[in-house]
Amino acid sequence: MNKIEPGLGINRRYLHDEVVDRMRDLIRSGDLEPRARINESELTERFGISRTPLREAIKILATEGLLELLPNRGARVASLSQSEIEEMIEVIAGLEATAADLACRTITDEEIAGIERDHHAMVVAWKAGEEGAYFSLNRSIHEAIMAASRNATLGGIYASLSGRIQRSRYAVHQTTEQWAQAVSEHERMIELLRARDGEALAVLMRAHIRAKTPVIAENFGATS
Amino acid sequence: MNKIEPGLGINRRYLHDEVVDRMRDLIRSGDLEPRARINESELTERFGISRTPLREAIKILATEGLLELLPNRGARVASLSQSEIEEMIEVIAGLEATAADLACRTITDEEIAGIERDHHAMVVAWKAGEEGAYFSLNRSIHEAIMAASRNATLGGIYASLSGRIQRSRYAVHQTTEQWAQAVSEHERMIELLRARDGEALAVLMRAHIRAKTPVIAENFGATS
DNA sequence: GTTCTGAGATCTGCATCAATTATAATGCAA
DNA sequence: TTGCATTATAATTGATGCAGATCTCAGAAC
Known part of the structure; x- marks a missing residue:
């Protein structure tokens, strides 16, 4: 479309955006099933990143409704009734x-x-x-x-x-x-x-x- | 056993949720005007928290559309055309x-x-x-x-x-x-x-x- | 006046630490 | 063995120091 946006725009600037996309794919493809717990250290290793961008990605996905946060127990893939x-x-x-x-x-x-x-x-x-x-x-x-x-x-x-x-x-x-x-x-x-x-x-x-x-x-x- | 909630309403499990609410109020009340830049260190001091929960809150508010992220320049209050x-x-x-x-x-x-x-x-x-x-x-x-x-x-x-x-x-x-x-x-x-x-x-x-x-x-x- | 340059400020991401909480593992009594 | 309480382990939340990258903006050079 139009990448004419001056300065800010399409470039993958944020690592957490990349992570959000990859996790979205994992969820949609069924690789991460509903109610599956998200293990922080497992995913940081899997993606080869540190905790900071992963945690930001988790918060974003929770806001979008794909994950649900369990206080003090991490997060899991959202399931729908x-x-x-x-x-x-x-x-x-x-x-x-x-x-x-x-x-x-x-x-x-x-x-x-x-x-x-x-x-x-x-x-x-x-x-x-x-x-x-x-x-x-x-x-x-x-x-x-x-x-x-x-x-x-x-x-x-x-x-x-x-x-x-x-x-x-x-x-x-x-x-x-x-x-x-x-x-x-x-x-x-x-x-x-x-x-x-x-x-x-x-x-x-x-x-x-x-x-x-x-x-x-x-x-x-x-x-x- | 005797866990008394610390006065601030319901059981606020996550610090970033608290921050999201407070920032939402600041934006809606007009205290933070559209296009106003978000300064990380200023807000951590203002809220008395560290960067971790603040950054999570910023990502959440950006996902909701109240903030927009400026890569390598932080964030600002979203303005609508x-x-x-x-x-x-x-x-x-x-x-x-x-x-x-x-x-x-x-x-x-x-x-x-x-x-x-x-x-x-x-x-x-x-x-x-x-x-x-x-x-x-x-x-x-x-x-x-x-x-x-x-x-x-x-x-x-x-x-x-x-x-x-x-x-x-x-x-x-x-x-x-x-x-x-x-x-x-x-x-x-x-x-x-x-x-x-x-x-x-x-x-x-x-x-x-x-x-x-x-x-x-x-x-x-x-x-x- | 315009362009270039560099110091300072800010942001992004990593690594690690402390505190809190949940989960398990264990031990003991019935 | 079963049920329950205690302890031990693991995981999460939050704080913080650090390095690299990027932006801002004043001042120099043209």
């Missing part, structure tokens, strides 16, 4: 509805055409049983709408929240009816995007995400 | 719309009655020119709806975001027309709450917050 996951999905639905509403203000015809292409590719992938491609294209559609909202604050909160419930890759289990409904909702979404009807699109988007709650919750497999 | 404030208001509008939608599922008649009482008191306060009471009651109404959403995740994000654009107290400047519209929207909101019509209430709430954008943005007085 079923109800917390459902809460988060409601919030995500709200954020996507907001993005959809905002996107209608400034989205271009080209962007809508791109979403439509992704949608058709997604249908093809589903019929071919390529769940990986299906999942990736579905996400790409939602991310395109988020990007079209032209709201970095919204996008940041969305990324942080969805990052917390998307650990490693999941096989998506949907019934044929669920899939058919999702497809028809996508098609209606494209219509509403063309009409730039943000209000109606927001309502539809919220319902669309909500309908996926059982799928997401099931695949997460929380144990709290 | 006009467009960032407008972005945040859109997100807040989305969060409140989500809360309104969810509240319709489980809100009790008593809670609705409480909101109605606050609304009437707010109208009285406005007519009496008591801007402080008006502001406080208005906020209390919105917080009641947020609480009725029964979604702690949503509430947390909302609190964090609104905390970033609500520094100290402001005199609310609204035209008579803006006020009249806000009042009629509140009354319509109460109707929709009674009808438990979440979908319509979400749409109204989003528009209601949006209409306040110029007021909030003006009072914030950002200088990026």
Whole structure:
């Protein structure tokens, strides 16, 4: 994008930022499982760093919600209860509805055409049983709408929240009816995007995400 | 056995949590102004602590968005540009719309009655020119709806975001027309709450917050 | 007036120490 | 053996001295 920021910006200046990224990957990949304790000396050795940047990284990840701090007992990978996951999905639905509403203000015809292409590719992938491609294209559609909202604050909160419930890759289990409904909702979404009807699109988007709650919750497999 | 807590409220396990709270207060009260540089040694002395917990607190506040880090130059109080404030208001509008939608599922008649009482008191306060009471009651109404959403995740994000654009107290400047519209929207909101019509209430709430954008943005007085 | 330079201040990260607390290991009684 | 209390060990929290890197800014050189 734009690395034109004068002076401060993209360069990996902070060691703890590097550590945050690496730990995030460890958590998301499942290498560090939920409720796994974080051992300070083990990780300092693993990363080849001292305690100072590691501790800063731990505090940052705890603030983001990926770790939880246990006073005088260190930290552990956060685990989410079923109800917390459902809460988060409601919030995500709200954020996507907001993005959809905002996107209608400034989205271009080209962007809508791109979403439509992704949608058709997604249908093809589903019929071919390529769940990986299906999942990736579905996400790409939602991310395109988020990007079209032209709201970095919204996008940041969305990324942080969805990052917390998307650990490693999941096989998506949907019934044929669920899939058919999702497809028809996508098609209606494209219509509403063309009409730039943000209000109606927001309502539809919220319902669309909500309908996926059982799928997401099931695949997460929380144990709290 | 006889462990008496040292007077400062709840069991503050972490020193850096204490520091985070105190610094948050300093920023919100305006004691630390936007763009003010954070001096490590000055604050360690001021708080009577060492660098370790202070540095952790700075990282936490930066993650929350209240501070921004300047590599090799420390940190400063974050300042928001006009467009960032407008972005945040859109997100807040989305969060409140989500809360309104969810509240319709489980809100009790008593809670609705409480909101109605606050609304009437707010109208009285406005007519009496008591801007402080008006502001406080208005906020209390919105917080009641947020609480009725029964979604702690949503509430947390909302609190964090609104905390970033609500520094100290402001005199609310609204035209008579803006006020009249806000009042009629509140009354319509109460109707929709009674009808438990979440979908319509979400749409109204989003528009209601949006209409306040110029007021909030003006009072914030950002200088990026 | 502009550019260069260097001293001082500040920040980042490392290593280590002391104090507190949690976890285990052990010993003893029932 | 089992349950409980005591002790020993380990881990965490917080403080601090130190080295290297970077920024700031005044003063010199052009």
